[in-house]
Amino acid sequence: MENSLLQEQFASSIVTVLQEHNIPFKGFNSFSNHITWLRKTQTLENMVLKETECHESHHLVIMPLKMFTKHIKETNLLSYIQEIYVRTSFKHLTVVIFGSNGPKDYVQETAMLEVEMSHKCLWHFAKTEEDLANFILTVTKSVAQIPYKQEQQEKYQQQNLYFKDSNKDTVRVDKNGNGLGRLWQQMLTMFPLARLEHAEAITSVYPTPKALFQAYKNCDNKEAMLQELQIRRGQGPLTSVRKLGPELSKKCSKFFNSTENTLI
Secondary structure, eight states: OBGGGGGSTTHHHHHHHHHHTTOOOOOBOOSTTEEEEEEEEEEEETTEEEEEEEEEEEEEEEEEHHHHHHHHHTTOHHHHHHHHHHHSOOSEEEEEEETOSSOOSHHHHHHHHHHHHHSSEEEEEEOSHHHHHHHHHHHHHHHHTHHHHHHHHHHHHHHHHIIIIISTTOOOOOTTOTTHHHHHHHHHTTSTTOOHHHHHHHHHHOOSHHHHHHHHHTOSOGGGTTTTOEEEESSGGGOEEEEOOHHHHHHHHHHHHOOOTTTO
């Protein structure tokens, strides 16, 4: 927090909330009522664990209602924010108007909108010291979670690409269920040495997983249940027929009936 901010009357509420949540803070030289965040990271260099600090791109400025009203009256709110951006390398700035619940008239709303359109600036209103302190706590927690949220977002995007059929191995299933049969076949080809003709032999008799499970339920010799299924290769006079065999039948039985993950 900027040094002069710590001398403000409302600073005590901010300090109390941060201390209650074991969040460290320190003063630094900057423009009035400026708050920013530092992230401590640990890296291993030459078998030595080193701790470094890096500045976050998120910044916050507390603007008392009196100052905000003055800038509105003098029609220089935009120039004030522009000056802040010129003096700094802000990427994300939040301006908190302290002492108000929200804009009072069209003039204030227009001035704020003008700033938003020119810069990446967000507005927030805090009526009381408690509101102000709690908002700063909320922003602090959000900034702290940025790496985790970015990691989750990357995972989501990767999953999204997969399920959007961007991967050649995916099977698209529409809302009417078209594609489920192909998906069932692809699931079966995931067994070692299993190919499409093996999957087709199984799905021709058991068109759905439910049908296969039901058959297993009613079968006494589950491991041998699929081994007699016929696999056809080629067409016409060149057609050849052979059996699925005991090995793949046994693998399928273990996978679909096992209750112990170590067997799978």
